Each structure stands twice: as C-alpha cells, then as structure tokens.
Amino acid sequence: MxxxxxxxxxxxxxxxxxxxxxxxxxxxxxxxxxxxxxxxxxxxxxxxxxxxxxxxxxxxxxxxxxxxxxxxxxxxxxxxxxxxxxxxxxxxxxxxxxxxxxxxxxxxxxxxxxxxxxxxxxxxxxxxxxxxxxxxxxxxxxxxxxxxxxxxxxxxxxxxxxxxxxxxxxxxxxxTMIDTLLSQQPKFKRPSGEVFNGLQANAYFVLTLHRPANVDEEAKLKATMEAILEGTGGMPVLFPVHPRTAKILKNIGVQHPNLHYLEPLSYLEFNYLVKHAKGVITDSGGITEEASVMNVPCLTLRDNTERPETIELGTNELVGTDPSKLKPYLEKILSGEWKQYQGIPQxxxxxxxxxxxxxxxxxxxx
Structure with a gap:
C-alpha cells in the first residue's frame, strides 16, 4: 500500500x-x-x-x-x-x-x-x-x-x-494549476451583481495587487492606480481587493467611475472575468500562468518573475514597479497588437x- x-x-x-x-x-x-x-x-x-x-x-x-x-x-x-x-x-x-x-x-x-x-x-x-x-x-x-x-x-x-x-x-x-484550469474552464461563471450585468467581453480589465513593493507605499500605489485608470481607455477596471491592500486604498481614497473594488471572488468567478477580459494587470505569479494559457494579455507589475516561460511563450510582460512604465504596454493591448500564446510544453x-x-x-x- x-x-x-x-x-x-x-x-x-x-x-x-x-x-x-x-x-x-x-x-x-x-x-x-x-x-x-x-x-x-x-x-x-x-x-x-x-x-x-x-x-x-x-x-x-x-x-x-x-x-x-x-x-x-x-x-x-x-x-x-x-x-x-x-x-x-x-x-x-x-x-x-x-x-x-x-x-x-x-x-x-x-x-x-x-x-x-x-x-x-x-x-x-x-x-x-x-x-x-x-x-x-x-x-x-x-x-x-x-x-x-x-x-x-x-x-x-x-x-x-x-x-x-x-x-x-x-x-x-x-x-498542475493548468490541469485544474483546463478541467474547470467549462464551469466558469459570471459573478452575480450589478457591476457584472452589463460587462462586455474584451471591454474591461482585471486588476490584482498585493505585493509590498506595489501596495505598501501610499504615494506609489496612488500613482499606479492613476496610471492604470489613465491608460485603460475608459474601460471598467475590476479590482478584487486583497485585505492587505484594502486598508491602504482606504487611506489614499482612490475613486473613479470606471474603477470597481470587488470582494474576493471564487475561483470559477475570477477566472471567468480573466478569460473574457481585454487584459490583466497583476503582481501574482499564478495569474500570469492562467492568463497565458487562456491567451489573455497580461502585465506583471514586478521587477522579476519566477515564471519566465509566461513571457517567452505566454502572453505575459514584465512591466516593473514604476507606474510611469505602464502606458506603452496598455496602448499595445488597446490597439490589439499583443502577442499570442505559443503553447508551453507539458x-x-x-x-x-x-x-x-x-x-x-x-x-x-x-
């Protein structure tokens, strides 16, 4: 046994x-x-x-x-x-x-x-x-x-x-994360609520932030949020907020008609949003893997990544943690010129x- x-x-x-x-x-x-x-x-x-x-x-x-x-x-x-x-x-x-x-x-x-x-x-x-x-x-x-x-x-x-x-x-x-993604994809479901009812596929962005380099310094987080809102072409930005980030966001008071703070979502709901998004902006490694396999443009707000295959063969790009670097990447997504998923071995x-x-x-x- x-x-x-x-x-x-x-x-x-x-x-x-x-x-x-x-x-x-x-x-x-x-x-x-x-x-x-x-x-x-x-x-x-x-x-x-x-x-x-x-x-x-x-x-x-x-x-x-x-x-x-x-x-x-x-x-x-x-x-x-x-x-x-x-x-x-x-x-x-x-x-x-x-x-x-x-x-x-x-x-x-x-x-x-x-x-x-x-x-x-x-x-x-x-x-x-x-x-x-x-x-x-x-x-x-x-x-x-x-x-x-x-x-x-x-x-x-x-x-x-x-x-x-x-x-x-x-x-x-x-x-194995991709095993789960591929097996669960048919079960993805649109979250319920007013924010999601009028969502059009390919016409909104998904945002997640939680790493200290992005969220601990209030002035930098504010500049990042402003750069994202300025560069996403007036599309809705859906932001499931990590509890750590929520406290800091409350202090800096970033509000905008296109910015929607969300409660944490279930796996099936969150990946539904990713699958149908115009693009994903994140500092999470796992999300870069899932976005790549679903062929969704992905921007990583980090200075390094332990998943370089998502850049070489996936849809991910390493932007860094400087908010001023975001604009050209977002322009490329909006123009539809983003690279396609090439297939990652195994x-x-x-x-x-x-x-x-x-x-x-x-x-x-x-």
Missing amino acids: LQITLIAGARPNFMKIAPIIHAIQGWQKSGHSIQYRLVHTGQHYDRKMSGDFFEQLDIPDPDVNLGAGGGSQAEQTAAIMVGFEKELVANRPDVVLVVGDVTSTLACSITAKKLLVPVVHVEGGIRSGDLSMPEEINRMVTDSITDHFFTTSALANENLKKAGVEGHRIHFVGN WDGHTAERIVNILVEIYGQS
Missing part, C-alpha cells in the same frame, strides 16, 4: 493538489493499492473556502486542519511544524508531497525530513532571484532538502541541476497523471 500525504496551506495550493487527488483516484479505480491523506495547515483562513469550494474542485474536505493561521511568519512556521509533526507521528506516510512556495511548503518539508519521511516538491526549481520575497526563501530551503522534484519548465530543471541535483531526481511534468492538462505515475514507480505499489 502506497500512502501519500498531500499538503496545502492556502487556496491556490488546493488548485494544484486537486488534479493529483483525481489522478490517485484513477489508480484506485483500476485496483491499485494507493491511498492519500489531505492535510490543510490552516495557514490562510479564506472564507471562500467553504464546502462549495471543495465541491467545485471535486475533492473531499481535508482529513485534518492543523489550524496554524495567524501570527508572524516565524510563529506560523513554528505552529505548522508542531502540528504537522503530531500528524506524521500519528499517520506516517511513505512520502510527503508539497506544492508551490508558501510557508506551509517550507515548514512541512523540514518536519517530514527530520522524521526521515521522503519529500517531493511539485513546482520545484522555480526562482525569481529576489531574496526579499518570502516565497523565494521558501523555494530555496524546500528544494535544498527535497528528494524528488516535479518541475513546470526546462528553466526550473536547469536551476536544480546548477544547484547540484542529480538528473534522475528531476521530473519535468508540467503544471502544460496540457495531464501533469497530475504524470506525477502519480512517477510516485508509484519510485515509492512502489503492492
């Missing part, structure tokens, strides 16, 4: 885990002895993560929630490690699978390795080169103790090889199947 413990700490992690659960279930249906245990660390409390959320992803509720939300990064890391150690002692698996680059990824990897449980990292090897990002620290530490790596790009493979990882531990499988909806096939091969089956 192969027993796998799957770790998720925040909503995007469940998007990455869901197709892996489906692939395990496929093995189970064909009579193989493979089981999984889904551990939610509780790192992020998200009121959108109700039973409906798990139902939409067609996965069961987590087997356990460690309830390790809140506090500083150090306090949260410690709380996850204490809770996960108890979980592993009570339910020791053959392998622990972590995804992405959140605090839970780091904390659970360390805990598992100290208990001599193998760790595999989905999305291993990606790097921004920016050590001011907590996620970059999480990636580097996790990858330094990981046993096997499931990568999303050829560049991630190279990053690992440069760090001294042997080739047989690196598995180029693709992107981002085909079958990544999770490849992952589980490899796990069975490495860690055995009865």
